[in-house]
Every structure is written in C-alpha cells, then in structure tokens.
Amino acid sequence: MALDIKRFTARFVDEARDHLRKVEDGLAILDADPTDSETVNAIFRSAHTVKGSSRMLKLVQITETAHKVEDVLGALREGSLAWTPDLRRLLQRGIDALGAQVDMVAEGGQPSEPDPALCAALAAVLGNAPTEPASAPQQPAAPSAAPITEATTPAAAPPPEVRLKSADTVRVQLTKLDELIRLMGEVVSSHARLRQRLVDIRQIERDTQDLGEQAQITGFARDLREDVFSQELLMDELHAKALVMRMLPLAIVLEPAARLIRDLGRSLGKDVECAVVGTEIELDRQLIDRLNDPIVHLLRNSVDHGIEDAATRKAAGKPAFGTIRLGARQDGGWVVVEVADDGGGLPLPAIRDKAVRKGLVTAEQAAAMPDSEAIDLIFSPGFSTSSIITEVSGRGVGMDVVKRTIVDDLQGVIGVETVPGKGTTFFLRLPLSLAVMRVLVVSAGGQSFGFTAQYVAQLLELPPTRLLSVAERDAVVIDNEFIPVVSLAGVLGLPEGRPLRNTLLLVVVRVRNEKLALRVDELLDERDMVIKPLPEHLRHLPLVAGMVMTGRNTLVSVLHAPVLLDMARRARTPAVQAGTGNQPAAVRVLVVDDSLNTREIEKDVLEAHGYVVTLAEDGLDGLQKARAGDFDAVLTDVEMPNMDGFSLTAALRQEERYRERPIIIVTSREKEEDKRRGIQVGADAYIVKGDFDQSSLVDTLRSLLG
Known part of the structure; x- marks a missing residue:
C-alpha cells in the first residue's frame, strides 16, 4: 500500500518544530556549560530525528541540511570538535535554515534547496570541504585564525523579507484535553436541569387559576424555553467541537496490521496477504x-484458525x-470495523461438539441449536476448538477478551458471518465516542434505569392480548419472531408496581442475535447523556455499566444489556448446567x-491456585508415578533423560485412565514440526518456555479441565 505523504505532513511539521526548539534550548544551555554531555546528546538526537523523519517523507532538501547539522553535532559529541562562540552561531544558522524549510512545508509548498554557503561552512568545520563552494563568487580571504567562515551577501542583493510565523496547530497534553471534555460533559448534564425547570413551570402554568398570573407565567415559560433551546444548540456544538479534538484516524490501529498478519503467517508456515x-x-x-488488543486477537485467530494451509487451499x-481484509466504515453515528478472511469458515460441528464436551449444552440442545447460537459459543470463556494449545491460540481466552472489551468496556456490538469453505467476517460496531451516548431512561419497580441506544432494538406498546405463553414463558411475536417477555422489575428482584396503563409497554433489547422484551412502567427520557463511570469500589458489579444524571439531580443506573440477558436466561432455565462444575475440589497434577x-x-504456580502437585524428574519417573497414582492432568517437558516428553505422552495415551486426561507439553522447543509432533502423540496443549507466564499456564489448565 503506497504511503500517503500528505496525511503525515502536519505531524512532521509539529514534531520538527518541537525538535528544533529543543536544539535551540540546548544551544543556550551549552553557552553556559559547554561540557554538558547530556545536552549535546539530546540535541544530536533531535537533529537526527528531523533528518530521519524528513527522509521518510522524501523531503530531501530538509534531509540534506539536517544531515550537515547532525554531522557537526556528532563531532561535538565525540569530542573531536570544541565548543566556541563561532560554532554556536553556525549551528544557530543551521537551525534557522531548517526552521525556514519546515515553514515552507507547513504552508503546503516544497522546502527550499539547502543553502550552499551554510553547507560549505558546516563541512569546513569538520575539515572535509573547502571553506566556500566552488561555484560561489570569490570572497576576500578570511583571517587564518578564524576556524569558521561566514559567507557575505552581495551588496546588490535585496534584504530578505522578515515576518513572524505562527503555527496553525498547538500541542495539548492529553490529560488537559480529557479534563476539557469531562467539564463539557458536566455542562451537558447540568443542562438537563434547565429542561426540567421547563417541565416544572408548565405544570405551574396548568395549575394556576388566576388568568393574569397565568398569562405572565406563559410569557415567562415561552422566553425560558427559547433561551434553553438556544443555549442547547450552542452547547451541543461546543461539545461536538471539543470531542473532535480527541478524534484520531483508525490508521493508528489498522495500518500496522498488514505486517503483523504477514509475520504471523510466516511463523505458521502460511502465505497471508492483508488488505x-x-x-x-x-x-x-x-x-x-x-481497540488494539481485540483487533490483534481477531487477526491471530483468522491467520491461525481461518486461513488453511496452501495444500488445502489448492485442493479447494x-x-x-x-487474504485477510481489515476495514472500517461509517454507519450513522457508529463505526463498523470488519475483519474478514477467505479461509474455511467456522467449524460449526466442532463448535457444537466442544460445547457438549465442556458441559455448556446437552447433545440434544447442540443438535437443535441454530448456527447463530452455535457461533455465539466461541465467545464463551475458555472456549476453543483448536486441537492443541500454543502461544498463538487455542487457550480459549482470545475471543472472550474480544467480547469483554468490545461489548462490556466499549459499549459496542459484535456480529459474525461465516460461510463453510468461503471464510468468516467479524463485525465490530462501535460508538464514535464514549464521552456522550444516547440513553433511554425507563421506570420499573418504582425506580429509574437507563439503556444505551445500541442495545435498544424497538419500543412497543401492545394490547395484553398480544402476549403468548410459549414453553411456560411469556412471549410476543414481532416481525415473525418469538421474543421472550419478562418484567424488568422481576429480573432485578424489585417489587412489581401497580399497572399505570391497560397496555404492555415493552423495551426490546438486542445483544448480537438474541432479543428480549422487557416490560417497563414508563418511558421517562431519551437523549444524549454523559455516562459517568462507577466509583472504584463498585466496578465489580457487572450489571451496571455506569450512571447518568437526571434533571432532578438524581442518579440513574445504566444497565448492561448482555448481563441482563444472561440473568433473564438463567431465570427462564433454573435447572441449566446441572451437570457442570463437577471438577474435584483438589485437582491433582x-x-x-x-x-x-x-x-x-x-x-x-499451580499450588498457589489450589492444585495438588506431584513432581517427577524425567519421563520414565513420570510414567511410573502416573501408573502408580491417579492424576487429573500431566505437565511434561520434552528433552529429558531416560524417556522424552513425546514418548511419555504417547505411553500415557495407551493407558485407559489417561486416554482423555489433559496433557500439556511445556518445552523450549518452538519449531512447527515439534508442535505437530505434540499433536500426533496426543498432547492437548503446547507451551513454549520462552513465552511462559503464570496466567498462560493456569488459564490453559483451567480451560482443559473445564
């Protein structure tokens, strides 16, 4: 993909000006203390950075000037050149010349050619060039004692135009920008109180009996309404402008992905391109x-699980x-990020089989499960269909991280489409910003609750006759689809309030492919609101995503729809997972x-997490202890005397007791053929010691024992 230089020019200008200021400040410091080696090193690095950055953008004129200045600073740093006032003035000339060239770039033009006289003078200091360039007019000879020559300007030349430059950008610390946006959020929240005052005065207007007072109140209410709406327009525009300042292009995340994909493909013996x-x-x-970690997880899974090897692809x-396609597009007030591969598609039969073996569903449920529900299983904690666990994938934690980050932390939505033999696409639907979000506020059980807009699919008011009983649960048919109906107050364990109407008021929430209709008492408000995070001591509560402030200065909990759906699902199936959780209290390893x-x-590591551990010093010792005891899992090295880990694994798989028990290979051998050998002899996981950490081992063991 060709580099779009224009997109990086503004950033280069800012950074170059910053480095040139650092050099000027450093020159002033060296005037006072020429022996300050740290300052010399710092200004040398700044000049080097300007040279390298300009070279990347093919600004060769700046590169050449910066290179000359860098050479002189390098000699000063190495001690082969002494600090003198003449040297200081020459370096200042070099910085001024670079500043002028950068200004030309900032104005949209090309930098001027390097000043021949300046370049010659810089070269002369190092003793590797004549004092004046050959093409320059002859000047009077400089005194022999002067180490540095200054080129004179012909008398007829007009004086250069001198004008002050002002930057069109400023640098602001991110913490200051965050504070500005936070304050703007407070302004948005406080504005809700003004809207509430309008509601209050309208009620007073209706209750007033005196016609004269009523007319005065009506006029005041009209003026107040106009003032509030006018302020609201200005406030919304100001808030939008503040948010724009913190917006960055997705190139920061997406552009490094192409190299990551190619490198990962090569490490797995696959040829993978990225668009x-x-x-x-x-x-x-x-x-x-x-967003970085979820994108990396999805890309690794696409390369490792999605893309087939060359032989399989040719046969198909x-x-x-x-090919993996990574893209982004705007969708109204949302951004959709897509990660698509042209691989074999998700192995739905293997997903169903693994779900049964992990006790997530019964065999009958798996057989009857639609593909959309089977796809959702890949986001379950500890779920993976990989035949072996390596440092790349298979531990069943990657997709769980994706779901938690996108859905829980970023208030987004995940969608998946897969076609057997054709490939898989993941859709990440994200709000443009978390600073302000559209929130629906409802009442249920005498309390108020909020839902962010991305989870609200529909608002319905239906007659009670539309309510059906399906599998002993309430449901409604919407768009030819059965949707369960539950009381929001009931799910939250609140007392049911008295019905305020003769109809059913339903909020239909949707998480990926699952919908739920929540019966509520009233719809109170729906607008853009600032969601305040929970205090630290309450952030462990998964049901509440944050708080919003109403016009009456009351806090309303914003409910996390995915957790609410899980609660409703458990309430509908109280006996679910009856056979799960039978892992012994003390697992022997x-x-x-x-x-x-x-x-x-x-x-x-293992004993810190409650496992009972027995040690063996080589493969033969391990085999004897395994036969003599009864272990729930085995961890083994490969390179060992008497019997290596591959032979031990193969021998254990011949034992009836260990035919299905987890066996994890922990070794320093990281070649692909070794990992394939591990699969062939029956290992369940393969951890390279160079990548070993406590969490990877414990997570792997838990996944296999689960």
Whole structure:
C-alpha cells in the first residue's frame, strides 16, 4: 500500500518544530556549560530525528541540511570538535535554515534547496570541504585564525523579507484535553436541569387559576424555553467541537496490521496477504487505545484458525495464499470495523461438539441449536476448538477478551458471518465516542434505569392480548419472531408496581442475535447523556455499566444489556448446567521435568491456585508415578533423560485412565514440526518456555479441565 505523504505532513511539521526548539534550548544551555554531555546528546538526537523523519517523507532538501547539522553535532559529541562562540552561531544558522524549510512545508509548498554557503561552512568545520563552494563568487580571504567562515551577501542583493510565523496547530497534553471534555460533559448534564425547570413551570402554568398570573407565567415559560433551546444548540456544538479534538484516524490501529498478519503467517508456515481500507475513519482516542488488543486477537485467530494451509487451499480451488481484509466504515453515528478472511469458515460441528464436551449444552440442545447460537459459543470463556494449545491460540481466552472489551468496556456490538469453505467476517460496531451516548431512561419497580441506544432494538406498546405463553414463558411475536417477555422489575428482584396503563409497554433489547422484551412502567427520557463511570469500589458489579444524571439531580443506573440477558436466561432455565462444575475440589497434577528450577516454579504456580502437585524428574519417573497414582492432568517437558516428553505422552495415551486426561507439553522447543509432533502423540496443549507466564499456564489448565 503506497504511503500517503500528505496525511503525515502536519505531524512532521509539529514534531520538527518541537525538535528544533529543543536544539535551540540546548544551544543556550551549552553557552553556559559547554561540557554538558547530556545536552549535546539530546540535541544530536533531535537533529537526527528531523533528518530521519524528513527522509521518510522524501523531503530531501530538509534531509540534506539536517544531515550537515547532525554531522557537526556528532563531532561535538565525540569530542573531536570544541565548543566556541563561532560554532554556536553556525549551528544557530543551521537551525534557522531548517526552521525556514519546515515553514515552507507547513504552508503546503516544497522546502527550499539547502543553502550552499551554510553547507560549505558546516563541512569546513569538520575539515572535509573547502571553506566556500566552488561555484560561489570569490570572497576576500578570511583571517587564518578564524576556524569558521561566514559567507557575505552581495551588496546588490535585496534584504530578505522578515515576518513572524505562527503555527496553525498547538500541542495539548492529553490529560488537559480529557479534563476539557469531562467539564463539557458536566455542562451537558447540568443542562438537563434547565429542561426540567421547563417541565416544572408548565405544570405551574396548568395549575394556576388566576388568568393574569397565568398569562405572565406563559410569557415567562415561552422566553425560558427559547433561551434553553438556544443555549442547547450552542452547547451541543461546543461539545461536538471539543470531542473532535480527541478524534484520531483508525490508521493508528489498522495500518500496522498488514505486517503483523504477514509475520504471523510466516511463523505458521502460511502465505497471508492483508488488505486494509478505511484508515481515514476517525474514533475517539479512548476507544482506539482499547481497540488494539481485540483487533490483534481477531487477526491471530483468522491467520491461525481461518486461513488453511496452501495444500488445502489448492485442493479447494483457492489461491495458495490467504487474504485477510481489515476495514472500517461509517454507519450513522457508529463505526463498523470488519475483519474478514477467505479461509474455511467456522467449524460449526466442532463448535457444537466442544460445547457438549465442556458441559455448556446437552447433545440434544447442540443438535437443535441454530448456527447463530452455535457461533455465539466461541465467545464463551475458555472456549476453543483448536486441537492443541500454543502461544498463538487455542487457550480459549482470545475471543472472550474480544467480547469483554468490545461489548462490556466499549459499549459496542459484535456480529459474525461465516460461510463453510468461503471464510468468516467479524463485525465490530462501535460508538464514535464514549464521552456522550444516547440513553433511554425507563421506570420499573418504582425506580429509574437507563439503556444505551445500541442495545435498544424497538419500543412497543401492545394490547395484553398480544402476549403468548410459549414453553411456560411469556412471549410476543414481532416481525415473525418469538421474543421472550419478562418484567424488568422481576429480573432485578424489585417489587412489581401497580399497572399505570391497560397496555404492555415493552423495551426490546438486542445483544448480537438474541432479543428480549422487557416490560417497563414508563418511558421517562431519551437523549444524549454523559455516562459517568462507577466509583472504584463498585466496578465489580457487572450489571451496571455506569450512571447518568437526571434533571432532578438524581442518579440513574445504566444497565448492561448482555448481563441482563444472561440473568433473564438463567431465570427462564433454573435447572441449566446441572451437570457442570463437577471438577474435584483438589485437582491433582503431575509435573514432569528434568530441571529442578522448572519443576519448582511450576509447582509454586499451580499450588498457589489450589492444585495438588506431584513432581517427577524425567519421563520414565513420570510414567511410573502416573501408573502408580491417579492424576487429573500431566505437565511434561520434552528433552529429558531416560524417556522424552513425546514418548511419555504417547505411553500415557495407551493407558485407559489417561486416554482423555489433559496433557500439556511445556518445552523450549518452538519449531512447527515439534508442535505437530505434540499433536500426533496426543498432547492437548503446547507451551513454549520462552513465552511462559503464570496466567498462560493456569488459564490453559483451567480451560482443559473445564
């Protein structure tokens, strides 16, 4: 993909000016203390950065000037050049020349050619060029004692135009910008009180009996309404302008992905190309900072699980190389990020089978489960269909992280489309900013609650006759679809209030492909609101995503729809997962390694998490202890005396007791053929010691035992 230089010019100008200021400040410091080596190093790095950045953008004129200045600073840093007032003035000339060239770039033009006299003078200081360039007019000889020559200007030349430059951009610390946006959010929240005053005065107007007073109140209410609406327009525009300042292009996340995909493909023996589009789409920096990990998880899964090997692709009539498309597009007030591969598609039969083996569903439920529900299973904690766990994937934590970050933290929505043999696409639908979001406020059980707009699919008011009983649960048919109906107060454990109407007031919430109709008492408000995070001691509550302030200065809990759906689902199926959670209270693990340090480290990690650990010093010792005891899982090294880990794994798989027990290989051997060998002999996971950490081992073990 060709580099769009124009997109980076403004950033280069800002950074170059910043570095040139640092050099000027450094020159002033050296005037007072020429021996300050740290300052010399700092201004050398600044000149080097300007040179490198200009070279990347093919601003060769700036590169050449910066290179000359850098050479002189390098000699000063190495001690081969002494600090003198003449040297200081020459370096200042160089910085001024660079500043002028950068100004030309800032104005949309090309930088001027390097000043020949300046370049010659800089070169002369180093003793590797004549004092004056050959093409320059002859000047009177300089005194022999002067180490630096100054080129004179012909008398006839007009004086240069001198004018002050003002930057069209300023740098603001992110903390200051965040504080500005926070204050703007408070203004938005406080404005709700003015709207409430309008409601109050209208009620007073209706209750007033005196016609004269009523006319005065009516006039006052009219003026107040106009003032409030006028202020609201200005406030909304100001808030929007403040938010724009924190918006950044998605290029920050998307553009590095192409190299990541190619490198990961090569490490897995696959040829993978990446197409990136929509990098100019902008998001709030808060979202961009949190988006990196989910994107990386999805890309790794696409390369590892989605894209087939070359032989399989050729047999299916596909190109030998796989393609992953990473793109972004605007969708109203939302941004949709897509990660699409042309691989084999999600293995839905394997997903259903793994769900049954993990006890998530019964075999009958899995067989009857629609594809959309089967796809949702991949977001379950600890879920993976990988035949072996490596440092790349298979631990079943990646997709769980994606869901938690996108849905829980970023208030977004995830969608998945897959076609067997054709590929899979993940859709991440994100709000432009988390600073202000559309919120629906309802009342239920005598309290007020909020829902962010991305989860609200429909608002319905229906006669009670539309309510059906399906599988002993209430439901309604909407758009040819059965949607369960539950009372919001009932799900939250609140007392049911007296009905305020003869109709059913329903808020239909949707999370991915699942819908739920919540019966509420009233719709109180619906507008853009500032969602305040919970205080630290309450952030463990998964049901509440944050708080909003009403016009009467009361706090309203914003409910997290995915958690609410889970609560409703459990209420509908109280006996669900009856066979789950039968893992013994004390899980016995056999650790086999010829390194005492490794054995003790793994033992300490596992015992800290409640496992009972037995140690074996080599493969033969491990086999004997496994036969003599009864272990729930085995961890083994590969390179060991008497019997290696591959042979131990193969031998254990011949034992009836260990045919289905988890076996994890922990080794320093990271070649693909070793990992394939691990699969062949029956290992469930393969952890490279160079990538070992406590969480990866414990998460892997929990996943396999789950």
